[in-house]
Amino acid sequence: MIGVMLSYVRVVDAVNRRVGRIMMYGLFVMMAILLWSSISKTFFLPSLWTLEMAQFAMVAYYMIGGPYAIQMGSNVRMDLFYSGWSVRRKAAIDAFTVFFLIFYLGVLFYGGLGSTAYSLGYWGTEPFSFFGGLLTGSEEIGRLERSSTAWRPFIWPVKALMILGIFLMLLQAVAEFFKDIARLAGHDIPEAAI
Amino acid sequence: MSQENIALFMFATMLLLLLTGQRVFGAIGAVACIAALALYGTGGQDIPFAAAMKLMKWYPLLTLPMFIFMGYVLSESGLADDLYAMFHVWFGQMNGGLAIGTIGLMVLISAMNGLSVAGMAIGATIALPELLRRGYDKRMVTGVIQAGSSLGILVPPSVVLVLYAMIARQPVGQLWLAGIVPGLMMAAMFVVYIWLRCRIQPELGPALPDAGDVPRAEKIRLLGAGVLPLLIFAAMMVPFVNGWTSLVESSAIGALTAFFAAVAKGRMSWKVFETSTRQTLGISCMFMWIILAALGFGAIFDGLGAVRAIDSLFTEQLGLSPWMILILMQLSFIIMGTFLDDTAMLVIVAPLYVPLVGALGFDLIWYGVLYTITTQIAYMTPPFGYNLFLMRAMAPPEIGLRDIYVSIIPFVGVMVVALVILMAFPQIALWLPDYVYGK
């Protein structure tokens, strides 16, 4: 059992690490868009798309980069008691409280699915069956939601990026849970560095 | 349950969950979701995600990674080393001079980054070992670095003021300008405190007779180090204040300028680049996920009518005067700040307080400065404070937890005095924005 968990952890950690290491350069994508925005404004006509594009980039940056940030231990905890506990104790408590995190991410994920389904023209209340139906061909893509700006980009790509990010976050949260279980079982798993 | 009780219950649950040490955003988000599902009925499950759409449109948050990156470039590339050397030779010979110089260093660093993290990192890696080696008192030094670095969010650029600006719907430019004089005033008050303290107890900050033993020309040359931060500051602020570039564009220019400054000084190694980029992701993600969760929490809180309940509690039921209410709010902010995360506190509590402050007839720009100083205090006070947390992580072993806790006491005292002065004399904050934007 622990073996399976540890392989899961290895895979998820590796995937999220790679993905995160790519996303971290998204910083320069945002920088480039914003610079282009100031250049085009000063020398040519201001562009329609820069601000919104930068917002999309930011969403991808923090959502998809989120799991890597968890690996790095960047997410603050209130450590009044926590910092004083032994590794074992931290693992025991975390292994329980991480379900709150998982729950939150689950609700976010579900909301994201619904919102993405809507952006693909599905107005019902069962996003899972819609996406399932898309695969089996029993559902069709309907009216595509557009951003209500003059640029009017389709919204589904950015919503899809969000659910991808939340999904990876969920995988990472589960990996953190497995790590705690392994720690409790006596395995030596390093804590995230700050 | 009445709405007040639900609100209280939500807060209490969140606090309890925070105390378990689970990640802050997870704790806040989970309580938001539980409340949404339990109390909201149909469609409640969509609110946490709707917050993500709202967050996406908060375009000023694009400045966050930019300012964070600026800070990391500074601390990782060692651009600040020269700055430190400058203060060393110029102030080293007086009692407490190095500590005073460190405050100066922190002010300059504050002008080049939007958070206090960079100041903490630079302080703990450059100044701290140096000061300890020169026989400075460890508590004095630890306090100086924590207090000094907290100026990062008061002196522009400031991420906290950007966040406040979004919530209070106030112009960032004016808020930033409003932070300058109080920031300098507070720095000056720190300096006065250090100077006095070291006059009374010279052993806390011994003078270094050798510090100034460098040729005059060298001394002058070192002053040049101070020019760079001012250039970076100007490259960002001048186009912004003049309206040539927008806020988010200016932040990108600032980040790029800091980057090129490091390149020009030959300090931008691959390692520096990689570390700065990676750390920027880490801190930005932390912020964004906390804000995301807190926005969801806030919307649900709002939907329950908690805002109205609190408003009527303050204004009608308690029947307090505007100043009493303001003081109560500041006190409650300080208390919450001691154990809540500052960002969450801002996103959740400020939407309740800010409209009330406005309705009571106070200036929201001025209040932004008060809020920021309160946040600075929150950063350093146990049980939970971000700077506190960094200090514990970065301090050498000879500095114990007790030292860290005790070290901040006098500085927090100074900050409270600054807060009171600003409350009594709003013009200290307001004259600069009034002057520049010509109200």
Place this chain on the structure above:
Amino acid sequence: QSTIKWRMQTYAGPALAAHVIDPAIEMFNKIAGDRMQIELFYADQLVPTGELFRAMQRGTIDAVQSDDDSMASPTDVTVFGGYFPFASRYSLDVPVLFNQYGLNEIWDEEYSAVGVKHISAGAWDPCHFATKDPIRSLADLKGKRVFTFPTAGRFLSQFGVVPVTLPWEDIEVAVQTGELDGIAWSGITEDYTVGWADVTNYFLTNNISGAWAGSFFANMDRWNELPEDLQTLFRVCCDQSHYYRQWWYWGGEASLRVDGTKMELTTIPDAEWAQVEEAAIKFWDEIAAESPTKAKVVEIIKKYNADMQKAGRPYRYG
């Protein structure tokens, strides 16, 4: 029997809502008493405006006050909400179009198809530019980053305007921080009411539409669950709100042009402005080509304007 509770969100921020919606809801709550209470939320409070439609369809929110365009309704009539360029000249044109020229029926059909009840449409103010720098000719429009409605933005971009869409509450600050050069979202009453007059200097008297068209909507199930008398009461309060705005804006526009001190008025000469009016006719045809429903609405708008022209003064001059 327990009190029915509705959550309603408006597209307007608190300062504007104090006029355009607060009084109507207060009135509703007072009359309905223990039977029903509506809790009102302002722009972006519970859900961002762009998500309003879906939130109402899903029942997160029970009722909405907005124009179709801002809340991005997934219907064919969405482009006509807000400011459809030059569709109306006076604020009374809007209720006439809806009540006498058949728009009500079209809206009802479109919204029923997506699970939302269209309750009634009403008029707001005309659409003018409020800018930091003066606009005195069409050339001055070039390169201006302006907050405006999606459809108006599409139309205006042919004159070099760069339309920007931001959350409503962020506009004032965005003008101050340089994200925007101006606003084409309202008449002068709103410029003063919400504080935009404090951050801009000029008001262009030419407008691209005489009245904003917006509506009240409700989640279909919630609406059907209401007893008939409460439905009627709700409609009456909506009408009250429509009526309030008729005189509030009409009088406000005139008096602020005459007595306002915060904005300087500028005008593009009629001959030059005629280019914009012509472009609008072309734009109507482009929109009409997009779908049969849109074609039907455009036809109605054309017929209405032709009738008004024939009726002569005071309906149309010249």
